[in-house]
Amino acid sequence: xxxxxxVVIALGxxxxxGPDGSATPGAQQDAIAAAAVxxxxxxxxxxxxxxxxxxxxxxxxLLVKNELAAHEVPPVPxxxxxxxxxxxxxxxxxxxxxxxxxxxxxxxxxxxxITRTLVDADDPHFREPSKPVGRFLTREKAETFLAxxxxxxxxxxxxxxxxxxxxxxxSVIDAPTVSALAAAGFVVVCAGxxxxxxVDDGEGGALRGVEAVIDKDLTAALLARELSADTLxxxxxVPNVMVDFGTPSARPLGAVTAAELRTxxxxxxxxxxxxxxxxxxxxxxxxxxxxxxxxxxxxHISDAVxxxxxxxxxxx
Numbered sequence: 168x169x170x171x172x173x174v175v176i177a178l179g180x181x182x183x184x185g186p187d188g189s190a191t192p193g194a195q196q197d198a199i200a201a202a203a204v205x206x207x208x209x210x211x212x213x214x215x216x217x218x219x220x221x222x223x224x225x226x227x228x229l230l231v232k233n234e235l236a237a238h239e240v241p242p243v244p245x246x247x248x249x250x251x252x253x254x255x256x257x258x259x260x261x262x263x264x265x266x267x268x269x270x271x272x273x274x275x276x277x278x279x280x281i282t283r284t285l286v287d288a289d290d291p292h293f294r295e296p297s298k299p300v301g302r303f304l305t306r307e308k309a310e311t312f313l314a315x316x317x318x319x320x321x322x323x324x325x326x327x328x329x330x331x332x333x334x335x336x337x338s339v340i341d342a343p344t345v346s347a348l349a350a351a352g353f354v355v356v357c358a359g360x361x362x363x364x365x366v367d368d369g370e371g372g373a374l375r376g377v378e379a380v381i382d383k384d385l386t387a388a389l390l391a392r393e394l395s396a397d398t399l400x401x402x403x404x405v406p407n408v409m410v411d412f413g414t415p416s417a418r419p420l421g422a423v424t425a426a427e428l429r430t431x432x433x434x435x436x437x438x439x440x441x442x443x444x445x446x447x448x449x450x451x452x453x454x455x456x457x458x459x460x461x462x463x464x465x466x467h468i469s470d471a472v473x474x475x476x477x478x479x480x481x482x483x
Contacts (some may be wrong), residue, residue, distance in 0.1 A: 171217040173349060174472050177387035177448070178202060180221045181404040182465055183256060199256075199264045206354070207267035208469040210275055215349045217394060218260065219387045222360035225252040226380070230301035230329070245300075245331060246363050247378030253281050253359035254257070262354045268354070278353040283340040283374065284381050284389075286361025290334035298333035298380055310401045330365055332379040336361065336386045340374070342393040348354035361386040384448035392455050399452045399460040400471050401445045406464045408446060408479040410436045420479045423451055428481060449481050458483050 180296030182202040185194030200322060212217050226248045233242035238359050243251075257279030264277045292298075303326035309319040312329065319327045339345070339358055348355045365374040391399040407419035410431055420431075428450060437443040442462075449460035461471040463478025470477040 173396045175217045175391035175396045177401045178220040179403040201262040203267040208474050210283045216354045218356045219358045221383050222252040245378045249360045249363045257356045278348045279356040281481050282357040282362050283365045284336045285338040286334040286364050288366040292332040296330045296332045301329050303328050334351050335379050339390045358386050382444050384444040388448035388452040397458050400468050401462045402465045422480045453481050453483050
């Protein structure tokens, strides 16, 4: 197998929260410290490493703060929430990963970059928001935010929940900076939560943030292509993608072709809110010119980069 030169690793939510899903500062720091050990192992193989990560629980916490403090301070928009969580997670990853790299005697250090992702202002998802975010509220409490122009839906017995646009990522604006930092020897943390969603306002190329969230795995695939990465590794909490999940005929997928994976997806094998976006991202990367995509558990990411027989592997 041709050696990997540059790898993009997309960290799932399990690398950012406690085993029980807890998003307290202590639980997040402990989880990131554990993930850093595995990432340092990848860096030790000599490849350039770029990290992306999720931020769902962290943005959820900020939205709760918006709700509880709405009578005192103006709620901040979603693009601000993404930027704030990128910064918080980014510096925490930098601290923990620098310590893990130093413990291995490695010279590399970590750079965290606030990253913007371009979306189309006319993306149909803006007309029909459908991505649920945050917690459930009563109708009375939801009306406070409806008055601010937010969209909330009645979800029955559980209450009302906010829905937002989740547009397609078109380009990672700051990819050239990421590439320069990686080439200079830094491990780069970027594009957290899919990137801060921005649109071109048509006035001399100026950009502005918009109320949306972008799928983190789709942005990771796009970023990997824009960086000319050899390999995309999507780290999750299971070692393989499964078909017939939850049934007696359940089985893990190892090496697969794009056609096989698309057939499984068309059959509804992969849930939209969990494995579906990861499979879609792997397909987009390889079909868009990438050499190899692997979906596997965090503890196997180093094996995946080396080309060992782990995870669900899609090759060009």
